Amino acid sequence: MPPRPLIGVDIGGTKIAVAVVDASGRMLARTSFPTEAEQGFDRAVGRIADAIQEVLARAGTSASSSPPAIAGIGIGCAGPVDPVQGLINNPFTLTGWDRCDIVSPLRQRFGVPVKLENDADAAALGECWVGAGQGASPVVMLTFGTGVGGATVQDNRIVRGSRGEHPELGHLPVDGRGPACYCGIAGCLESIASGSALGQAAQSIGLRDARELFSAARDGSDTAQAIVHRAIDAACTAAWTVFHTILPQRLVLGGGLMDTEFDLFAGPMRERIAKATQFTPSAVDIVPARLGNDAGIVGAASLFRL
């Protein structure tokens, strides 16, 4: 009997994606729909269950066979989440979702194990399974989205602290003169190089958003270039820190910003790292994420790989 397929679920602030993933990390069927968190957690759980049913049918797999036709349901969700208790504790970007148990209802409905993980961790696991992290260990993934998230994967497992916490690489100090952040310091990476920070900086010089900012910088605007260079410098400093603390073999850069601007950031980052004398820069690499928005789904499914 071939290994049973897995379900991967990716819950973000704007949309939820659900897919059937086979044992080699390939997506067999996929669907997505708006999160609409403010409409309530129970409604979302019902829609996730229906979506699982739908993708299983499309992949030719019955949801109600015995033994179950799937090995498990893995969920990556915008954090904070509590993977041990299976709780989503994120009223910040999922309005009203605090102490929401996502594991029990899905386990009851499908009769299979259900695991919950932070979305940054799920994306890193996905990239390490079938994407840009393959063949390297440890791998650090930095995700530049609205915020900046980070995850460390060693031997296909998320590296955690003693209380299950994971690295908060968006909040590395990079420039003491930077803006104050909710993390508790001023001038962390996220406060300077996140989509939201770059969007605000763009507006401060009369541009609409980060996309216009990068475009103005390319067209030679001094003020736009100064903001962009500061973000690049912040990312370079964070990369330096990562290579001197977590010692990854590979640094994977993902998220919306890196989808379009990877080369702009990775060039100076590689130059900075090449100057390091306290480890071997030629033994590490900096690469773009490869799975895009699918990393989280595939990585969530991969929670049942081990």
Add this chain to the structure above:
Amino acid sequence: MPPRPLIGVDIGGTKIAVAVVDASGRMLARTSFPTEAEQGFDRAVGRIADAIQEVLARAGTSASSSPPAIAGIGIGCAGPVDPVQGLINNPFTLTGWDRCDIVSPLRQRFGVPVKLENDADAAALGECWVGAGQGASPVVMLTFGTGVGGATVQDNRIVRGSRGEHPELGHLPVDGRGPACYCGIAGCLESIASGSALGQAAQSIGLRDARELFSAARDGSDTAQAIVHRAIDAACTAAWTVFHTILPQRLVLGGGLMDTEFDLFAGPMRERIAKATQFTPSAVDIVPARLGNDAGIVGAASLFRL
């Protein structure tokens, strides 16, 4: 038969210490002598072997019994060292000691396994065995001596990167406006808060050394206070970085600077960390090293614990 005792050797730039350590981490006999690296590596190896003989005799243990009366010889040495090949590659602070095999001659003479480790790693292992790191995991130890070294211990093992490298926490970026360092960037922790950086800064304001600097700061000198506050701020930033990357349960501060100035540094560090919102500050602590100069010897012996 009780577990056999161990030999711990600590090789520093100025002196070498050798001790017999029992299976519970207690030193039974200890001796030390000047390193005099420039007199040659072979001479030093001979003196280390004689010192091992001496401490064994004083501890009432025969060096030539069969099976050997000791379980092994562990060596902590000022790095760079290559623990895998057993080579000391440190012409920087041990004049002329490059590609020096310390393992083979001692193994031949005593007929027991010999292991070599970086001194910062050995000190961290020692503190985790019978000192300030006991009962916590992971533990990060920052050692503020002439330079600033760091080590991470998880479950009584040194955490390493994919090529055996260890965290270089002395070279965390803390202040981009700081002095250039041999590590490849300007403004790393070591360039601001090491004994050598503080000594130079002291001389720049007409004082003799770091000791006089701290004394002048206590006596109210503005210029001395500014230098000291900058070093404290650098250490606080490094602690923030450590707690957001390596996620230790406990941070141990050691080295000459912390022997005398722990409270001066730990107070502001705890205040800074208490503001962190992305992990639970109350779940971590910052403590002084407890074993002083003995940490390296005990930790070297502990290489045969596992």
